[in-house]
Amino acid sequence: MELVLTTHFGNDQYHAIGTYQELGGYVALKKALGMTSDAIIDEVKKASLRGRGGAGFPAGIKWGFLPKNDRPRVLVINADEGEPGTFKDRLIMSRGPHLLIEGIAIAAFALNAHMSYIYIRGEFVKEANILNEAIDEAYAKGFLGKNILGSGFDLDLTVHRGAGAYVCGEETSLINSLEGKRGWPRLKPPFPAVVGAFGLPTIVNNVETLADVPWIITNGGEKFAALGSEKNGGTRLIGVSGWVEKPGVYELPCGTNLKDIIYKHCGGIKNGKALKAVIPGGSSTVVLRPDEIDVAYDIESMAKIGSASGSGGVIVIPEGTCMVRILSVLMNFYAHESCGQCTPCREGTGWFKTIVSRIENGKGRPGDIELLLDICDNIMGRTVCPLSEAAGMPVKGFLTKFRDEFEQHIRDQKCPYGNKFQSAHA
Amino acid sequence: MPNIILNGLQISVPDGTTILNAAKQAGIEIPHYCYHPKLPIAGSCRMCLVEVEKAPKLMTACSTTVTDGMVVFTDSEKVRKAVTGVLELMLIHHPLDCPICDQAGECGLQDYYMKYGLHKSRYDLEDKVHKTKHQDIGGQIMLDSERCILCSRCVRFLNEVPKTGELEISQRANHSEIGIFPGRPLDNHYTGNLADVCPVGALTSKDFRFKCRVWFLSSVKSVCTGCANGCNIDAHFREQTMYRVKPRVNDAVNQAWMCDFGRLEYKKANEGRILEPTLRQGGSDRTPGWDSALADVAFKLKDAVDHHGAEAVAVIASPQSSNEELFLIRRLADEILGTPNLSFTSRVAGDGFADEILIKADKNPNAKGAGLLGISDSGFDALLQKIADKKIKALLVFGNVLGDLADNEVATLLSAVPFVGLAGSNESALSRAAHAVLPTASIFERSGTFTNSAGRVQRFEAGFLPRGNARPDLDIVTGIANRLGAGWTFEGAAAVFAVISASVAPFAGLTYESLGDQGQNVTEAGNA
Numbered sequence A: 001m002e003l004v005l006t007t008h009f010g011n012d013q014y015h016a017i018g019t020y021q022e023l024g025g026y027v028a029l030k031k032a033l034g035m036t037s038d039a040i041i042d043e044v045k046k047a048s049l050r051g052r053g054g055a056g057f058p059a060g061i062k063w064g065f066l067p068k069n070d071r072p073r074v075l076v077i078n079a080d081e082g083e084p085g086t087f088k089d090r091l092i093m094s095r096g097p098h099l100l101i102e103g104i105a106i107a108a109f110a111l112n113a114h115m116s117y118i119y120i121r122g123e124f125v126k127e128a129n130i131l132n133e134a135i136d137e138a139y140a141k142g143f144l145g146k147n148i149l150g151s152g153f154d155l156d157l158t159v160h161r162g163a164g165a166y167v168c169g170e171e172t173s174l175i176n177s178l179e180g181k182r183g184w185p186r187l188k189p190p191f192p193a194v195v196g197a198f199g200l201p202t203i204v205n206n207v208e209t210l211a212d213v214p215w216i217i218t219n220g221g222e223k224f225a226a227l228g229s230e231k232n233g234g235t236r237l238i239g240v241s242g243w244v245e246k247p248g249v250y251e252l253p254c255g256t257n258l259k260d261i262i263y264k265h266c267g268g269i270k271n272g273k274a275l276k277a278v279i280p281g282g283s284s285t286v287v288l289r290p291d292e293i294d295v296a297y298d299i300e301s302m303a304k305i306g307s308a309s310g311s312g313g314v315i316v317i318p319e320g321t322c323m324v325r326i327l328s329v330l331m332n333f334y335a336h337e338s339c340g341q342c343t344p345c346r347e348g349t350g351w352f353k354t355i356v357s358r359i360e361n362g363k364g365r366p367g368d369i370e371l372l373l374d375i376c377d378n379i380m381g382r383t384v385c386p387l388s389e390a391a392g393m394p395v396k397g398f399l400t401k402f403r404d405e406f407e408q409h410i411r412d413q414k415c416p417y418g419n420k421f422q423s424a425h426a
Numbered sequence B: 001m002p003n004i005i006l007n008g009l010q011i012s013v014p015d016g017t018t019i020l021n022a023a024k025q026a027g028i029e030i031p032h033y034c035y036h037p038k039l040p041i042a043g044s045c046r047m048c049l050v051e052v053e054k055a056p057k058l059m060t061a062c063s064t065t066v067t068d069g070m071v072v073f074t075d076s077e078k079v080r081k082a083v084t085g086v087l088e089l090m091l092i093h094h095p096l097d098c099p100i101c102d103q104a105g106e107c108g109l110q111d112y113y114m115k116y117g118l119h120k121s122r123y124d125l126e127d128k129v130h131k132t133k134h135q136d137i138g139g140q141i142m143l144d145s146e147r148c149i150l151c152s153r154c155v156r157f158l159n160e161v162p163k164t165g166e167l168e169i170s171q172r173a174n175h176s177e178i179g180i181f182p183g184r185p186l187d188n189h190y191t192g193n194l195a196d197v198c199p200v201g202a203l204t205s206k207d208f209r210f211k212c213r214v215w216f217l218s219s220v221k222s223v224c225t226g227c228a229n230g231c232n233i234d235a236h237f238r239e240q241t242m243y244r245v246k247p248r249v250n251d252a253v254n255q256a257w258m259c260d261f262g263r264l265e266y267k268k269a270n271e272g273r274i275l276e277p278t279l280r281q282g283g284s285d286r287t288p289g290w291d292s293a294l295a296d297v298a299f300k301l302k303d304a305v306d307h308h309g310a311e312a313v314a315v316i317a318s319p320q321s322s323n324e325e326l327f328l329i330r331r332l333a334d335e336i337l338g339t340p341n342l343s344f345t346s347r348v349a350g351d352g353f354a355d356e357i358l359i360k361a362d363k364n365p366n367a368k369g370a371g372l373l374g375i376s377d378s379g380f381d382a383l384l385q386k387i388a389d390k391k392i393k394a395l396l397v398f399g400n401v402l403g404d405l406a407d408n409e410v411a412t413l414l415s416a417v418p419f420v421g422l423a424g425s426n427e428s429a430l431s432r433a434a435h436a437v438l439p440t441a442s443i444f445e446r447s448g449t450f451t452n453s454a455g456r457v458q459r460f461e462a463g464f465l466p467r468g469n470a471r472p473d474l475d476i477v478t479g480i481a482n483r484l485g486a487g488w489t490f491e492g493a494a495a496v497f498a499v500i501s502a503s504v505a506p507f508a509g510l511t512y513e514s515l516g517d518q519g520q521n522v523t524e525a526g527n528a
């Protein structure tokens, strides 16, 4: 099977520029510098490269949104990786930082951007250090900085560390945070492509999205597209966690069957337990029952069953786990991470947490399930950014697919699994 | 001009109009909290949700501009449920302090609750997040952050207008809390506006707190007398007591703001007022009533002219007086007394602070008007010299101060004049030194116009009758003039203004009616 990203991740020197170049690194950049901007964007369009940050927007089309004016442009790389269950970008940054840097240089050249920033999650100290070393190496070798490889193209790349907010992964909040402001998402329009970082036209892409670009330039967009499924070019890094034999990050073609991911690639459920549920694309995606996982893991197929591949974080839940407790843990997260700007999200996420935790703690009331669903209706799609939906999706999913378990908690006034989840932030 | 269909109604509005403003123009109110017409759009409270045909989600009316052919519903079932839902969420942590809250009666939460809420609380009292109550955050403001709905209007105000940014929202999610930075209280000249921009009772005026329920207050349109900017205000009073003033919107003058100094100027109408016409002779005071008092002043002025010539009589006007008052005062001096000794000064004690926002160095509302009406301030010092040199035998003074003279200087200076008549509203060194004291109406007890430093002529209206036995200056000037044979028959400020506009070039073309409540500029010639 052909791999795009992880071929050399087993090599513990791959992060060093010498090794990276010996193994074919920065050849794509040379090639791209000889192409026109349009030709590069065309190749990315042909590749059907979909954003890997969660929303799955086609990268080539996004790049075409920049207004045709001569204002300086900014390329921002989203390395916030905050979605619970997601841990793929950190692998790229620690094992193959030059893949990302090369992708950034090519994208910036295609976008005619001379400023680029990697906004990295504050907790990723090690990854930030690796990136900074790699960036220094790239500057020293002339892959970044002034007149890159004699092409006349200049690019600066800076690593900016976040300060620990999930919402700062949302692109406009990220931009505010990058500017030194409070990490509050911005009202759209205007979209970042028109008014973004420092008021300039800005493209925001996920780490993995950009790390795919060198391969596309070397091998051609069509070949990349052919690796995956329809409209979903290439491979994806899928982070599988939870109760499987071999948890970890797997690079698999887009459209790989989800059941195969869990049973073939990850060795199935640990200790031969039965599967109870799968959260397929990060905590904000709708949970699946075991009978729903025989599905192609790509954007359209997952949407068809009412869920999403999201950020590629698969969380596997075995029998014997209390679903109310899981939802309670999740709601604690969203209630902590809402930026607090919009009334519905600020108050709704807190209310979710209050109700779900009382159900889990044996104090649920008749009507609580309907109340939760009504709050979902009142907050989802009613806010500045999609965080309210991110919080509402799991509530809806858990309540529709595991409703009996919630009813049982309320009826018996206790958790049948004996679990007690005490909120850390009560 | 895009055409849109709003609740089935076809309307046409200028390009770039938001749905909220388009609806407003059509007389439809869309509920809103974070939107404020004079502040940047936040779009975060989510109260203004409306349904737009073909849009997948409800849109915020405050931030969505109309496009041609847009079909909007502000009253559909879906919208009502959404708005009720947002309001419910807004209230779940609200303390519901209404019985002890100053905002009660003019509170955005109460208003919309009556319209959209009326639900039984689905949230437990014991789950409410508690926050800090009544903190003095500096300036004129108290903060109760538990009542705050986090609309960020105050933050945007401080960032946009005084540009001092003292308030910020800290923490996240439902622990978000408005507040100042530790040890850094409000420090600007516009803090009072925070109580106005705050749609709820979170930011309240220290001055107004617990003084009066707002539903007992009446309001009248007025103009601030604190400086030459002439900020438009609404004056709130009960019977004959002033309780507060609030800025009134005028895009040409003060947008929706006023300064902290001006906001407290109203107190002069309540405190230290002179209530009876008083004659003072040989250390004893008499209150003989208006007829005798006016007759006495008129006689003393005439007597001085008769015995010492018109040069021995002087009139000091006040830039706190209205255009109409100043016009009649000039005619009294010119035509009736025939004296050249007429002047005024806009100097006052203090530093004459000014900024680029509203505050002007000239602390009077009508120095510009005085000049346009032919009263010059250039001879003021020379006139004081004449007084000191005992050349003035009878002096008529308007107002409560004599320029920037200190109290003891006033007393010394006036002891050089055998007769001093004063028309003033408040007790002062002037009123203590005068031989005849004629109590005048406060700004809230009379009507008229001021001309601000930019040449804008603006009306102020009487809210209530003069306190005690005070009278409007117009009546007083007319009373003196008629006792000296003037034969004036003006009925109020409007009539005087008509004569001004007919006879004083810069005011040509203006009428009392056309000034309306936003004022009009004097002509270029007058403004030059």
Ligand SMILES: Cc1cc2nc3c(=O)[nH]c(=O)nc-3n(C[C@H](O)[C@H](O)[C@H](O)COP(=O)(O)O)c2cc1C
Residues within 6 Å of the ligand: A050, A051, A052, A053, A054, A055, A056, A057, A059, A078, A079, A080, A081, A082, A083, A166, A167, A168, A169, A170, A171, A172, A204, A205, A206, A207, A209, A385, A386, A387, A390
């Ligand atoms: C609450 C929230 C959190 C997000 N967090 C991340 C994140 O950690 N990393 C990321 O790449 N995208 C995140 N996104 C998506 C970004 O807004 C944006 O769509 C993405 O960075 C675009 O890159 P892509 O098109 O390459 O996927 C988040 C979105 C939301 C609403």
Ligand code: SF4
Residues within 6 Å of the ligand: A167, A184, A185, A337, A338, A339, A340, A341, A342, A343, A345, A346, A383, A384, A385, A386, A387, A388
């Ligand atoms: S939806 Fe939530 S996280 Fe997003 S802007 Fe609104 S309050 Fe902030």
Ligand code: SF4
Residues within 6 Å of the ligand: B147, B148, B149, B150, B151, B152, B153, B154, B155, B178, B197, B198, B199, B200, B202, B203
């Ligand atoms: S204090 Fe008032 S103005 Fe400021 S955010 Fe709270 S509710 Fe809004």
Ligand code: SF4
Residues within 6 Å of the ligand: B224, B225, B226, B227, B228, B229, B230, B231, B254, B257, B258, B259, B260, B261, B262, B263, B358, B359, B360
């Ligand atoms: S700026 Fe001048 S006119 Fe305006 S409120 Fe202040 S003192 Fe009054």
Ligand code: FES
Residues within 6 Å of the ligand: B031, B032, B033, B034, B035, B042, B043, B044, B045, B046, B047, B048, B049, B060, B061, B062, B063
């Ligand atoms: S008024 Fe529109 S979102 Fe607040």
